[in-house]
Amino acid sequence: MKAKINLLRSRLMGEGNAATLARGAASSFAIRMTGTGINFITQVVLARLLGVGSYGSYIYAITWITVLGVVGKLGFDTASVRFVAAYSTQQAYGLLGGYLRYSSQVILLISIGAGLCLGLVSWIFQARYSLELLHTFWIAGALLPLSTALEVQQSRLRALKKIIQGQLPQEVLVPLLVLVGTVIAAVWFKSDLDATTAMSIRLVAVAVALGISFYLLIQVLPKEVRVSQPIFKSNEWFRAALAMVLVTGFNMVVAQTGTIVLGATLGTKQVGMYAVASKIAELLVFILVAVNSILAPLVASLHAKGERTELQRIVRIGVWIVFAISLSIAVILLIFGRQLLSLFGAEFTASYPILVVLIVSQLINAMSGPVSLLLNMTGYHGDSAKILAISATINIGLNIAITPIYGAFGTALVTAITSLIWNGSMSIIVWYRLKIIAVAIPERIFAISIKGDN
Structure with a gap:
C-alpha cells in the first residue's frame, strides 16, 4: 500500500498530461470551492439586505453586463486560451x-463603447424603469469595461497554466470584497441597502x-x-x-434569455426567485x-501535436471526474434544497421546483x-457556433x-431542454470530427448509439 501511495504521489508530481490535469484541476477546484x-x-447577505425587488434589480443589471460583456470581449477571452x-x-x-x-x-475600445451604450439606452427608456434601476444601470455601464478586462486577464493566465493566479482575483477576491463592502455599507448607512449601492x-x-x-500577468509572462519585437497577425486573430x-x-x-424575458414580462421579483435557485444549482458548475x-490549454497543445490517443485519455479522465462529483453534489442539493433556499429568506423556498429542474440541467x-471546448480549441468552432445558434433560436x-x-x-x-439539445448535438459532432468520446457514457454504449444513428 505504501508503495502504491508513493507511486501515485510521484505520478501526480510528474510532468505528464494526466499529472498536469490533476494538479491544475485540484488547484482550480479548491479556488472554485x-x-x-x-x-x-x-x-445570501445581498438577498436579505436588498429584498426580492432590489435584489432582482441588481441581478437584472448584472445579467445585462454579462450579455454585453460578450460583445466587449469579442471572443478574445476564448481566443486567448488558444493563441x-x-x-x-x-x-x-x-x-x-x-x-x-x-x-x-x-477589448478596451469595444467594451467602453458597450458600457456607454448601456447607459445611453437605459436613459432613453428611463420612463419604464424605477429610479433605483436606472441608477444601477448607469453604474453597470461603468463596470462593464472593467469586468470584461478582468475576464480576459483570467483567460490569459489560464493559457499560461497559472491556474491559481488566473482564478483567484475574479473567483475569490471579487465576491470577498463585495461581501465585506456590503457589510460595511449596511453598518454605515444603518438601513436597508438598495441595488445602486450594491452595484457601486x-x-x-x-x-x-x-x-x-494585471500585476500577476506581468510577473508570469516570459521575459x-x-x-x-511584437509581430502582428491582426486579421487571423480577429477572424x-x-x-x-x-x-x-x-x-x-x-443562458440569459430567460432572465431577460422574465424581467421584461413579469418583473424583477420573478428574476430574484429564479436567480436564487440558479445560484444554488451553480454549485454543480464549479467542478x-x-x-x-x-x-x-492541454487540448490545444495535444491537438497541435496530433496526439489523439493521449487527448482521448485526458478527456475521458476529465469527463468522469466532473460527472461523478457533480452527481454527488446534485443528490445533496436535492435533499437539502429547501433549507438552502430558506437561507435567502422564507419567500424564496417557493423556488424549490425551479431548483430541481436547474439541477437536472x-x-x-x-x-x-468539454464538448464545446474541444470544438473551439481544435479549429471546429464553426460547428460549435452553428449548434449554439440553433439552440439559441429554440431557446x-x-x-x-x-x-x-x-x-x-x-x-x-x-434551460434544461436547450441544454439537452446542444450538449447531445455537440457530443455527436465531436465524435465525427475528432473521434473523441467526450460524454460520461461507457464507450461501448456510446459507440452502439452512434452506429444506430447511422
Missing part, C-alpha cells in the same frame, strides 16, 4: 507580445481585482516577451476571435469549470462538459412562449 462558498454567502497557449509552447514571443497588445486595444460596491471590487490581475464570440454569444443567449480551465452539462422561441405563462419555472424548463 472557496469562491463559490464566499459568493454564496455574499448572495497564448500555442505561442507560449512554441516560444513565439514576438507573436505572443503582438497578440496581447492587439487584443487589449480592441461591485464596481470597486472588480477594479481592485483587475489591478492585481522574452518584453524584449521581443478567430469573431468566430469565438459567436460561440460565446449564442451560449450567452441560451466542471475547474477541470475545463486546465483541460483547455446542470447534470446534463456535467455529462458532456428564445420557447422562452417567449413559455416564460410569460409559467414564470420562473418555465424559464428553468426551457
Whole structure:
C-alpha cells in the first residue's frame, strides 16, 4: 500500500498530461470551492439586505453586463486560451507580445463603447424603469469595461497554466470584497441597502481585482516577451476571435434569455426567485469549470501535436471526474434544497421546483462538459457556433412562449431542454470530427448509439 501511495504521489508530481490535469484541476477546484462558498454567502447577505425587488434589480443589471460583456470581449477571452497557449509552447514571443497588445486595444475600445451604450439606452427608456434601476444601470455601464478586462486577464493566465493566479482575483477576491463592502455599507448607512449601492460596491471590487490581475500577468509572462519585437497577425486573430464570440454569444443567449424575458414580462421579483435557485444549482458548475480551465490549454497543445490517443485519455479522465462529483453534489442539493433556499429568506423556498429542474440541467452539462471546448480549441468552432445558434433560436422561441405563462419555472424548463439539445448535438459532432468520446457514457454504449444513428 505504501508503495502504491508513493507511486501515485510521484505520478501526480510528474510532468505528464494526466499529472498536469490533476494538479491544475485540484488547484482550480479548491479556488472554485472557496469562491463559490464566499459568493454564496455574499448572495445570501445581498438577498436579505436588498429584498426580492432590489435584489432582482441588481441581478437584472448584472445579467445585462454579462450579455454585453460578450460583445466587449469579442471572443478574445476564448481566443486567448488558444493563441497564448500555442505561442507560449512554441516560444513565439514576438507573436505572443503582438497578440496581447492587439487584443487589449480592441477589448478596451469595444467594451467602453458597450458600457456607454448601456447607459445611453437605459436613459432613453428611463420612463419604464424605477429610479433605483436606472441608477444601477448607469453604474453597470461603468463596470462593464472593467469586468470584461478582468475576464480576459483570467483567460490569459489560464493559457499560461497559472491556474491559481488566473482564478483567484475574479473567483475569490471579487465576491470577498463585495461581501465585506456590503457589510460595511449596511453598518454605515444603518438601513436597508438598495441595488445602486450594491452595484457601486461591485464596481470597486472588480477594479481592485483587475489591478492585481494585471500585476500577476506581468510577473508570469516570459521575459522574452518584453524584449521581443511584437509581430502582428491582426486579421487571423480577429477572424478567430469573431468566430469565438459567436460561440460565446449564442451560449450567452441560451443562458440569459430567460432572465431577460422574465424581467421584461413579469418583473424583477420573478428574476430574484429564479436567480436564487440558479445560484444554488451553480454549485454543480464549479467542478466542471475547474477541470475545463486546465483541460483547455492541454487540448490545444495535444491537438497541435496530433496526439489523439493521449487527448482521448485526458478527456475521458476529465469527463468522469466532473460527472461523478457533480452527481454527488446534485443528490445533496436535492435533499437539502429547501433549507438552502430558506437561507435567502422564507419567500424564496417557493423556488424549490425551479431548483430541481436547474439541477437536472446542470447534470446534463456535467455529462458532456468539454464538448464545446474541444470544438473551439481544435479549429471546429464553426460547428460549435452553428449548434449554439440553433439552440439559441429554440431557446428564445420557447422562452417567449413559455416564460410569460409559467414564470420562473418555465424559464428553468426551457434551460434544461436547450441544454439537452446542444450538449447531445455537440457530443455527436465531436465524435465525427475528432473521434473523441467526450460524454460520461461507457464507450461501448456510446459507440452502439452512434452506429444506430447511422
